Amino acid sequence: MTKYLFVTGGVVSGIGKGISAAAIGQLLKKHGYKVTMQKLDPYINVDPGTMSPFQHGEVFVTHDGKETDLDLGHYERFIDEYLTKDSSVTSGQIYEEVINKERKGDYLGHTVQVIPHITDMIKEKLHKIAKHTQADIVITEIGGTVGDIESLPFIEAIRQFRRDIGYHNTYYLHTTLIPYIHASGEYKTKPTQHSLKELRSLGIHADGVLLRSDAPLEDAIKDKVALLGDINKEAVFTSHDVDILYEVILNYNKQGITEHILKHFELTTKAINVSDWQSLITKMRETKQSLNIAMVGKYVGLHDAYFSIIEALEHAGYHHHTHVEITWIDAEDLNHIETQLKDVDGILIPGGFGVRATEGKIKAIRYARENNIPFLGICFGMQLAVVEYARNVLNLEGAHSTELHPKTSHPVIDIQRGRQSDEDLGGTLRLGASISLIKNNTKLFEIYQKESIEERHRHRYEVNPAYHDIFKDSEMTFSAFDQTNTLVEAIEIKNHPFFIGVQYHPEFLSRPLKPRPLFEAFLKSMMTPR
Numbered sequence: 001m002t003k004y005l006f007v008t009g010g011v012v013s014g015i016g017k018g019i020s021a022a023a024i025g026q027l028l029k030k031h032g033y034k035v036t037m038q039k040l041d042p043y044i045n046v047d048p049g050t051m052s053p054f055q056h057g058e059v060f061v062t063h064d065g066k067e068t069d070l071d072l073g074h075y076e077r078f079i080d081e082y083l084t085k086d087s088s089v090t091s092g093q094i095y096e097e098v099i100n101k102e103r104k105g106d107y108l109g110h111t112v113q114v115i116p117h118i119t120d121m122i123k124e125k126l127h128k129i130a131k132h133t134q135a136d137i138v139i140t141e142i143g144g145t146v147g148d149i150e151s152l153p154f155i156e157a158i159r160q161f162r163r164d165i166g167y168h169n170t171y172y173l174h175t176t177l178i179p180y181i182h183a184s185g186e187y188k189t190k191p192t193q194h195s196l197k198e199l200r201s202l203g204i205h206a207d208g209v210l211l212r213s214d215a216p217l218e219d220a221i222k223d224k225v226a227l228l229g230d231i232n233k234e235a236v237f238t239s240h241d242v243d244i245l246y247e248v249i250l251n252y253n254k255q256g257i258t259e260h261i262l263k264h265f266e267l268t269t270k271a272i273n274v275s276d277w278q279s280l281i282t283k284m285r286e287t288k289q290s291l292n293i294a295m296v297g298k299y300v301g302l303h304d305a306y307f308s309i310i311e312a313l314e315h316a317g318y319h320h321h322t323h324v325e326i327t328w329i330d331a332e333d334l335n336h337i338e339t340q341l342k343d344v345d346g347i348l349i350p351g352g353f354g355v356r357a358t359e360g361k362i363k364a365i366r367y368a369r370e371n372n373i374p375f376l377g378i379c380f381g382m383q384l385a386v387v388e389y390a391r392n393v394l395n396l397e398g399a400h401s402t403e404l405h406p407k408t409s410h411p412v413i414d415i416q417r418g419r420q421s422d423e424d425l426g427g428t429l430r431l432g433a434s435i436s437l438i439k440n441n442t443k444l445f446e447i448y449q450k451e452s453i454e455e456r457h458r459h460r461y462e463v464n465p466a467y468h469d470i471f472k473d474s475e476m477t478f479s480a481f482d483q484t485n486t487l488v489e490a491i492e493i494k495n496h497p498f499f500i501g502v503q504y505h506p507e508f509l510s511r512p513l514k515p516r517p518l519f520e521a522f523l524k525s526m527m528t529p530r
Contacts, residue, residue, distance in 0.1 A: 010195030022078035057304030065432025331360030349381030382501025
C-alpha cells in the first residue's frame with residue numbers, strides 16, 4: 001500500500017518546508033522507493049496561472065500542462081521525476097469541484113459542508129495521485145502555516161486520512177522555526193512548542209519535527225523540544241541555513257531522517273550513496289571563475305519570479321565549472337539599460353506577459369544583436385526578438401505583437417490560430433510538453449544533436465505564419481517548428497556568436513545533475529573569446 005508523508009509548517013511561512021520535503025524525497029528514492037510529491041495550497045485561486053509573480057513567484061508548468069506553484073519546481077529538480085496535475089491542489093480547485101457536483105445534484109439534496117464534503121474531496125486527491133503514479137511513497141506538503149484559517153480543511157483531511165488508511169501508512173513531519181534572539185544571545189523553542197500544541201489541538205500528533213534555524217543547533221535545544229513538544233528525541237531533526245542549497249540532502253542523510261520515516265512505515269532501509277551530490281557541492285565550492293548575465297525583465301525586484309531560469313543557469317554553470325552572477329535590469333528604466341549592459345557577458349530576456357517594460361526589453365535585444373553579445377530569449381523573449389528584428393532590420397515600421405498592440409500595422413506576433421482574443425486568461429494558454437522539430441544546419445541542431453525534442457510551453461501568441469516568408473532571406477532563421485510545421489519554436493541569427501530565442505521553456509526540465517543543453521551552450525558561448 002502507498003505510504004504518505006505529510007509535511008506541515010509552523011511559526012512562520014517561507015522557512016523552506018518545500019525544499020526540506022524535496023530533499024527527503026531524493027533520499028527516499030535512493031533507498032529504492034518510487035516517490036512522487038504533491039502540494040496542497042490553501043489559496044482560493046484555482047491555480048497560480050493568473051496570479052502576479054509579485055504575489056507568488058514564478059508559475060511552474062508540469063509536463064501535462066498544469067500551472068502550479070514554484071515549489072513543484074523544487075520537487076522536480078530534487079527528485080528528478082515528472083510531476084502531474086495531480087501534484088498541485090488548491091482550495092479554489094477543491095471548492096470549485098465540490099460546487100460543480102452540488103449544482104449537478106450529485107449530493108442528492110444533502111447540505112454540502114466542509115466536513116465531510118470538502119475534506120472528502122481533498123482525500124480523493126490524495127488517493128488519486130497514488131493511483132495514477134503507482135508511487136510507493138507520496139510526499140504531500142500543506143501550504144501555509146498551522147493555525148491559518150484557510151488551511152484548516154487540509155489539516156482536518158490529513159487527520160482523517162490516518163484513520164482511513166492506518167498509523168503505519170502515514171507520517172506527519174512538522175517543520176518549524178527556532179528563532180535566534182540577538183539581544184539575549186540564545187535560541188528560543190517557545191514558538192515551536194506552541195506550534196506543536198496548535199497541531200495537537202487540531203488532532204494531529206507530529207511523528208517527527210524538523211527545526212529550522214540560521215545556524216546548527218545544540219542537542220540541548222533538541223532535548224527541550226522533545227520534552228516540551230511531546231516528541232521522541234530520535235524524531236527531532238535540525239535544518240540550518242546552508243551556503244549551497246543541495247547541502248540539505250547531505251545534512252538530512254547524516255541525521256538519518258529517512259531511516260526514521262521508513263522505520264515508521266515498516267519499510268526496509270539500505271545504505272545509500274550520496275556521492276553524486278557531494279561531488280556537485282565540492283565542484284561548486286572549488287569553482288573560482290564566474291560569468292555575469294543580464295536578466296532584463298519587469299519583475300526584477302522579486303527574483304522568485306524567475307526561479308527556474310536562475311536554477312537552470314546555475315546548473316549549466318556547475319557543468320562548466322563557473323559561477324553565474326546575475327545583473328538584474330529593470331526593463332522599465334529605458335534611460336539606463338545600455339549603460340548597465342556594457343560589462344555583462346550575456347543577455348537573457350525571460351518569459352512574461354503584458355505591454356509594460358516591453359520597449360526596454362526590445363532595446364536590450366537590439367543591443368545584444370548589434371554588439372555581438374550572447375543572447376537567449378525565452379518565450380516572450382523570443383517573440384520580442386522577432387519584433388525587434390522586424391522593426392530594425394526588415395524595416396517593418398511599427399511591427400509588434402497583437403497582444404500588446406492589437407492594431408499594429410505589422411502583426412509579426414499574433415494569437416494562436418483557433419484561440420479567441422476574449423477567452424478567459426486562466427488555463428487557456430498552450431501548456432505543457434510538446435514536440436519541436438529542429439532544422440538541420442542550425443546552431444540549435446548543433447546544440448541538441450537531434451531533430452526532435454520535447455519541451456514545455458506556456459504561451460498564447462506565436463510568430464504570425466503570414467510573415468514567415470518575409471524572414472526567409474534574412475539573417476534570422478526559424479530553426480525549429482512544431483509538428484504541424486506552422487508554429488515557430490525557435491529563432492536564431494546567423495553570423496552571431498550566440499543569438500537564440502525559443503518559444504518553449506527549457507528551464508523547467510533543468511536538473512542540478514543534468515543541465516539543459518541550451519543553457520550549457522549559452523554559457524559556453526560566453527567563455528569563447530569573441
